[in-house]
Amino acid sequence: MTTRTDTSASPLIESRADLLAIFAGGEKPRDAWRIGTEHEKFVYRVSDHRAPSWEEPGGIRDLLTGLTEFGWKPIEEGGKIIALSGADGTISLEPAGQLELSGAPLANLHLSCQESGRHLEQVKAVGDRLGLGFLGLGMWPDKARADLPIMPKGRYDIMLRHMPRVGTLGLDMMLRTCTIQVNLDYSSESDMVKKFRVGLALQPVATALFANSPFTDGKPNGFKSFRSHIWEDTDPARTGMLPFVFDKGFGYERYCDYALDVPMYFVFRDGRYIDAAGQSFRDFLDGRLPALPGERPTRADWTDHLSTAFPEVRLKSFLEMRGADGGRWGRICALPALWVGLLYSDSSLDAAWDLVKHWSIEERESLRHAVPRQALDSPVPGGGTVRDLAAEVLAISSAGLSERAQINAAGDNEGGFLDPLRDVVKSGKTFADRLLDRYHGEWNGDVGMVYREYSF
Template sequence: MSTRVDGPASPTIESRDELVADLEKGCKPPETWRIGTEHEKFAFYQKDHTPVPYEGDRGIGALLAGLRERFGWDPIYENGNLIALNRADCDKGGSVTLEPGGQLELSGATLETVHQTCEEVRQHLVETEEIGDELGIGFLGLGFSPKWTLRQTPMMPKARYRIMADYMPKVGTLGRDMMFRTATVQVNLDFADEADMLAKLRVGLALQPVATALFANSPFTEGHPNGFKSYRAEIWRDTDPERTGGLPQAFDDDFGFERYVDYALNVPMYFVYRDGRYIDVAGASFKDFLDGKLTALPGERPTMADWSDHLTTAFPDVRLKHFLEMRGADAGPVRNICALSAFWVGLIYDAQSLSDAAALIADWTAEERLALRNSVPARALDAPFRGGTVADVAEDVLRISEAGLERRARLDAKGRDERHFLKPLHDSLEHGVPADRLLAAYEGPWQSDIDRIFTEEAYRIKPFALAV
């Protein structure tokens, strides 16, 4: 989740048209399209597998301080607490931020190839492993915290999270679980113009459940199987219906930048940031704010920075900002981080693949898309679809993505294109999704001991070859 940083004064918004124009600024020629990958992971103490609080000489704050001091990150503070790191002027780029329950997130730089993305992931994990080992902290990539209760999970010292946590029970039953106990990997991708954005948005929304199935990796809750393969995806079904979901209106003939602005304007607000503090306006209308009628700030109109903040509080399966965020996958093994970027790049950064994917979903009905989204959390690739299963669709989609990566022909030093990053997804189709493997281990060699997950599945990069 983004971290607000004080900076130059942002211009005041005078009309809805300015919001539409702001989204249009995301349009870029294909030669400038980039790949931005974000991934979250749970931090735990290696000794007893308990969650890591912010405070203390071995807490999350100390971890961030160690990364800053040793690897040249620039610090970001809130109320005197180090809450994020930034490295904008470096080819390794990006930022390190904190999710509400202490999930550590790398928001990567915008890069040209999946090869570069995977090297960025490797470098980040080398850094976090080095500092983490010194503090006795390990890291785990799963879609949902496998052992800790909500009460056991710490809250990071970011004021926006307190506002959100207070509001969540008013609009759903699982919102706090989403905040504190889920982790994801997502990829952010560019578009050329409104038509290109819409084609990519529709493909992304329709196929997001397929990605959820392939990357399903959250089968445990508080130490036991929970009946789902992606419990993270199930949680999103009962978080906040006004800001989540498959965005069915995106398939209307008149959908575009203007309609997305209208959608975002109708998403209730969480907060307004002023003078270094977050003001709780949870449930208020951004439309009222635009008209100078926000109760908490009477007569004041929003700035473009307020709008940017607000866009981050809408959580559809694909989110539109100055790029498109593909948001459907559970966090998982390191190779899956690279695989997610490759999967979507192959599908929508090649014109033929985008056309083929659009043709594949062209006759899917709104009811079918919703049924797919609702059935995948429990059954993943075994979820039914049109007389077959999601696995059948995934095979077709993977072929389209693979062909797109081959046509892109972005080679690494060994002369390989980006297709080899898709191997984990072929493995999911052939041998079962990550959740299947975890459940088999839990029921077999782990002998129902969930603590084995912290030793068997923790990220270890030294030595580690991301190539497959």
């Protein structure tokens, strides 16, 4: 989740134009489009697979402190180090200590993958000293909520109190899941709309291709992507497939109205988070927020608030693709490759839209609901399965990457980053299927073997 790195003064919102400015301000010419890759991983003690706390010797605090040896600068909250900033973006903590890199905006996938490689080398170097390992899955395979520590971040205290009021699985989302995401640019409002629609409609395909969370509490949970299922019962006011995105006339104005109607979590003032859970940003605009009576919001408050909506695709000053489970090295590079190939080529974007533009709201919702359990076997509108559709999607993405002609020193374009996904489609086996095969085979029902075979 977003970590505030700028605590300087921010101007007050004077009009609706200030709310819309964050979206319009994201418009960039094609040659300025960038790729921002985000990926999370679970941190565990090598000796006993326990999730370390922030404060214990050799725990999360010491991991962050150790990473400053590589030039990362500490970010503190309440005198405690809770994140790092540097040339490769931001390293932050999810609520139970999941470690996230929010990478810098980069020009091509070669650079993005190199960035991820540097990050993993650094965390492994520090982890080796501290006796820590790092696991690439979509959900803790063997940890109950009670087994997990809570990081010292004020916004998480507020969210942990609020989640049980609005859904049954929100605490699992916060404490027990990891994801891979990519942030992508747009050139205009109409370009944003088309990318948003394609991204939403095809997000279930990404969920199936990256399905990697088949275990809960040490045993199979009946899902291929339980992480994705968790989002179906986290908080309906701020999650989902956003059917209004497909309405005629959708644009910045309509997304702004949606975001204004998402209930608030907090307001950040004087270095601390003030609980505003369930309150209205519209009231805040009028100076009637119960948590801060008489005060009106700043532009930074609006930016914070936009980060508390969790739909399958999210708009800020860029578009976030949010449907994939966490995974290991090759999958971190494959997720941005999939979406860059689809969305950064006009011909690929048109071809992808042709695949989905006739789907109804009900068909999109049905596919979203089916994929967490059935993954590649989910039926798609018009016939066939997600596996069939994924083959078409990968072909379109591959063509888009070839068109970009971003060549590295070895003479390779970006298409090779799709290989892990091509293997999924060719074999018909998701990452979750392979984990389940191991569990029922040579692991003899011991999910603890995942630490030995699926760590970074």
